[in-house]
Amino acid sequence: MQHVDLLLTNIGQLLTMESTGPKAGKEMQQLEMIEDAVLAIANGKVAFIGEKGSEQHFKAKKTIDCQSKLVTPGLVDPHTHVVFGGSREHEMALKQQGVPYLDILKQGGGILSTVEKTREASEDQLVEKARFHLDRMLSYGVTTAEVKSGYGLNGETELKQLRVAKKLRESHPIDLVSTFLGAHAIPKEHKETPQVFLEEMLTLLDQIKEEQLAEFVDIFTETGVFTVEQSRSYLSAAQAKGFGLKIHADEIDPLGGTELAADLKAISADHLVGASDEGIKKLAQSGTIAVLLPGTTFYLGKDTFARARKMMEEGVTVALATDFNPGSCPTENIQLIMTFAALKLKMTPEEIWNAMTVNAAFAIGRGEKAGQLVVGRGADVVIWDAPNYMYLPYHYGVNHVNTVIKNGCVVSK
């Protein structure tokens, strides 16, 4: 008889998602699953995974009868902007009038209006606000997430945002991975001098390293923001200092950020709505993970979505994320993104689960830690009020979480 802390019995479908690496292209059609399963947790880690009946070998402090429900690894959200001040509900009327996202930015709104609010907010205020959003993400089944800065656009506020993320990394149940996105927009004070601004952002990298404030550096490569050439030299400088790279690439206008991400062997290229055939081929070759954000395309009111099927046919590793932010995707609901992925990206349920667990974890350098249920790994587990894994993308707009378990502890119900 083995003593364990928590025993999950009577699991209908257990998605283990076990995989030695990220799943590229057609590999995403495979789903590692055990039907009628039992899972045991001890000392915060997965201690045993097996078939129904094996529960008799365990004596558990607590047992949860899963009543034939679906059980999966905690979801991984590999692209969020969760630390910010204020909100932007006033932009809805502009959207309804058809004012494009980049025009709102050009007029000093959009990202720049969130920058004002984020500069005004104290560190404590930002911690509390972000904690509120993270709690909500957790309640939707996310146990690991990336978080970007990018609403400071000056040294003081960028560092403030990253310190807020660090505080939350140390205190919130969600495991957080930080990305420095100082190059998110051109601040008003540098309207005519974007190059000077980028250089200013690069001077922060040593301190960011020293204080362990971020692992990745990201840039918004877009019309009216940063060019491909500016992005290349900026990201190369960050890479030389030992940072992993991410890019907001080809989100609105197809500039060639996808090719740049592949050239620089970025860990991920994100958005990719306008990625070219050539860019997609290059991603497959470089192993750069395509992080697709269909919630953003939906919220920007576009009809054309990222070509997920083409990417997977070409052998690209695809991950999915919310892009949670106050402007282009104000939702923490990653389950809603499953439905967008199904209907707008034409991804199958198997591909969606791989994209939100294994591949999402690899997209933020946590492939060895998160996104899979494997004996010996941290027990980040979600019990869903769903009879099978296909149910989540299908029944949309509501929260299907029954219980979220982080490192073996029940953290959300």
Ligand code: NIG
């Ligand atoms: O990923 N595109 C740039 N950044 C975010 C939006 C940020 C905002 O509008 O506040 C994005 O869509």
Ligand code: FE
């Ligand atoms: Fe983003």
